[in-house]
Amino acid sequence: MTAHWIAAIMLIGIAALAVADGRQMWDVEALSKIPQTWPAPEFEAEGVEALYYEGPPFHGEPTRVFAYIGVPEVAEGKSVPGMVLIHGGGGTAFDEWVRLWNARGYAAIAMDNAGGLPGGEPGERPRNELGGPRGWGGWDQLDERMHDQWTYHAVADVLLAHSLLASRPGVDPSRIGATGISWGGYLASIVAGVDPRLKLAVSVYGCGFYEQCHYGPTVLSRLSDEHRARWLDWWDAGNYLPGAAMPMLWVSGTNDFAFWLPGLQSSYRATPGPDTLAIRLRMPHSHGSGWAREETGVFADSILRDGTPLPKIAAQGREGDTAWMTVESETALATAELLYTCDTNEAWPERPWESVPAQIEGARVSATVPEGATVYFLNVTDDRGLLVSSQHEYGM
Numbered sequence: 427m428t429a430h431w432i433a434a435i436m437l438i439g440i441a442a443l444a445v446a447d448g449r450q451m452w453d454v455e456a457l458s459k460i461p462q463t464w465p466a467p468e469f470e471a472e473g474v475e476a477l478y479y480e481g482p483p484f485h486g487e488p489t490r491v492f493a494y495i496g497v498p499e500v501a502e503g504k505s506v507p508g509m510v511l512i513h514g515g516g517g518t519a520f521d522e523w524v525r526l527w528n529a530r531g532y533a534a535i536a537m538d539n540a541g542g543l544p545g546g547e548p549g550e551r552p553r554n555e556l557g558g559p560r561g562w563g564g565w566d567q568l569d570e571r572m573h574d575q576w577t578y579h580a581v582a583d584v585l586l587a588h589s590l591l592a593s594r595p596g597v598d599p600s601r602i603g604a605t606g607i608s609w610g611g612y613l614a615s616i617v618a619g620v621d622p623r624l625k626l627a628v629s630v631y632g633c634g635f636y637e638q639c640h641y642g643p644t645v646l647s648r649l650s651d652e653h654r655a656r657w658l659d660w661w662d663a664g665n666y667l668p669g670a671a672m673p674m675l676w677v678s679g680t681n682d683f684a685f686w687l688p689g690l691q692s693s694y695r696a697t698p699g700p701d702t703l704a705i706r707l708r709m710p711h712s713h714g715s716g717w718a719r720e721e722t723g724v725f726a727d728s729i730l731r732d733g734t735p736l737p738k739i740a741a742q743g744r745e746g747d748t749a750w751m752t753v754e755s756e757t758a759l760a761t762a763e764l765l766y767t768c769d770t771n772e773a774w775p776e777r778p779w780e781s782v783p784a785q786i787e788g789a790r791v792s793a794t795v796p797e798g799a800t801v802y803f804l805n806v807t808d809d810r811g812l813l814v815s816s817q818h819e820y821g822m
Contacts, residue, residue: 451578451660452620457585460593466492469544471521473528479537479590481558482582485574490556491583492544493537493590496524500596507601507730508591510624511536512584512617514608514632515562516548517713530723531731535591539580539613558583562609564661565645568653577616577661584617588624601625601730603672607716608632608684612663615693618674619666626729627670630677630716631685634663634696638689640775664689667696675702675725675736677716679709680765686774687801687818694817702736703815705803707765707781721812737808740789742816749804750792751816757808759786764793766802766821777801795821 461479469476474496481489500506509527511534513520519536521544527534538544540561542551559567564576572578584604592599603626606614611632618627636642637658646654659665676694678685687705694701704721727733737755744750749764762784769777784793784804791806803818 451572452582452585454585454621457582458589458623460589461586463590464490469494471544472525474521474524476521478556479586481586482573482579484558484579488556489558489579490554491537491539491586492519492542492554492557493535493587494519494521494524495533495535495591495594496528497533497594497596498528498531505596505598505601506531506533507603507726508533508535508597509726510534510584510588510591510602510604512539512604512606512610512613514606514610514713514716516551517607517610518542518544518551520544520713523713523717526717530727532726533591533594533597535587537583537587539583539610540576563641563645565649565653565657568649568656572660575661577613580613581616581620584613585621588621592623599623603627603726603730605722605726606630606632607713608711611685615663615670616661616666618672618697619663619669622671624672626673626675626726628675628677628722628725629693630719630722631679631682631711632663633676633678633685633690633693634665634667635689635692636662636664638692639686640684643772664692664696667693668698670697671699673700673702673725673729675704675722677704677709677719677721679706679711680767680779681708681775681777682711683775684711688774691818702738703817704736704813705765705805705815705818706813707779720810721814724810724812736812737806737814739814739816742804742819744795744819747795747797748792749795749802749816749819750790751804751806752789753791753806753814754789755808757810757812759791760807760809760811762786762791762793762804762806764795764802764804766796766799768796768798768800770800 541557605628611629728735
């Protein structure tokens with residue numbers, strides 16, 4: 427039992443812990459019903475529909491969530507899969523993100539999960555007066571009722587968006603996934619453990635176990651003991667990932683400023699379902715970089731459209747100074763590398779990482795671990811240019 431769980435039991439009590447179960451905190455049955463909608467013609471965008479849909483009450487008053495939704499042309503008697511798109515900090519409902527998935531042959535919905543509207547600059551979006559609590563994190567809302575805090579509303583808004591998308595003509599409700607970027611990846615990690623209707627989830631940058639990420643030393647450590655324990659109990663995605671039985675893809679970079687490798691590793695190891703990793707050397711952190719990764723679309727295709735899957739890491743290990751993994755792949759393996767750092771800085775983004783070539787021999791990928799390496803993992807790229815990673819290991 428970790429220290430924060432002990433503190434939570436002491437400070438909040440068993441009753442609060444029981445409430446913080448995903449099946450009780452969010453009424454999935456109620457959130458699976460189709461929400462009421464209203465047109466939003468003032469935000470009309472090419473090829474997609476702008477609308478508001480009814481969200482959960484905030485301080486006892488009704489809310490309306492802004493969203494863009496798009497469905498590609500569907501032949502009579504046919505249907506397409508769908509994706510729920512969850513933006514991150516500074517973001518909003520992005521119409522171009524919906525069109526990107528429409529071009530891939532998917533229906534898609536992107537909602538504003540922070541009480542905002544399209545327009546303005548990151549951090550200065552127009553305010554939706556009926557949009558519920560502001561994002562992100564909800565650190566200043568911890569004395570509010572649980573159901574009046576940002577994470578509760580953001581997750582509920584995602585489930586309602588799923589319900590709305592699934593109701594649209596031409597959309598196959600049995601083939602819907604979700605993907606989120608940054609804070610949206612954090613929300614996707616919670617949703618994966620809360621919404622059993624989803625067939626897959628993709629988290630780009632985001633994860634749970636915030637004490638092991640940027641937020642541990644910079645935000646959580648500054649909260650009172652009571653507030654820190656409450657946030658970790660109610661809102662840390664690590665508490666919900668054990669309920670994520672669907673396949674998950676985790677996309678990130680070695681030096682991500684917010685979501686560090688220890689928290690990412692704890693997150694993917696917490697899920698009972700199959701996990702795929704795609705961790706790049708110093709991948710930039712942004713919405714554009716996040717949705718540009720082709721691994722996400724191919725991963726979704728392999729589950730929702732019978733597409734050729736990403737390579738699968740079947741096993742990994744170390745023999746002496748040689749790190750190895752075996753790869754199951756329907757495509758040819760093109761290149762491989764070992765990424766490593768010799769640094770021990772507790773601030774993971776500041777660790778310098780290096781890359782050395784790895785050898786591909788049939789299904790086996792291997793490389794010599796440089797002397798002094800404190801952390802390392804293997805990457806392999808197939809002939810489509812798609813990358814998958816082994817789990818990171820600590821040096822010996």
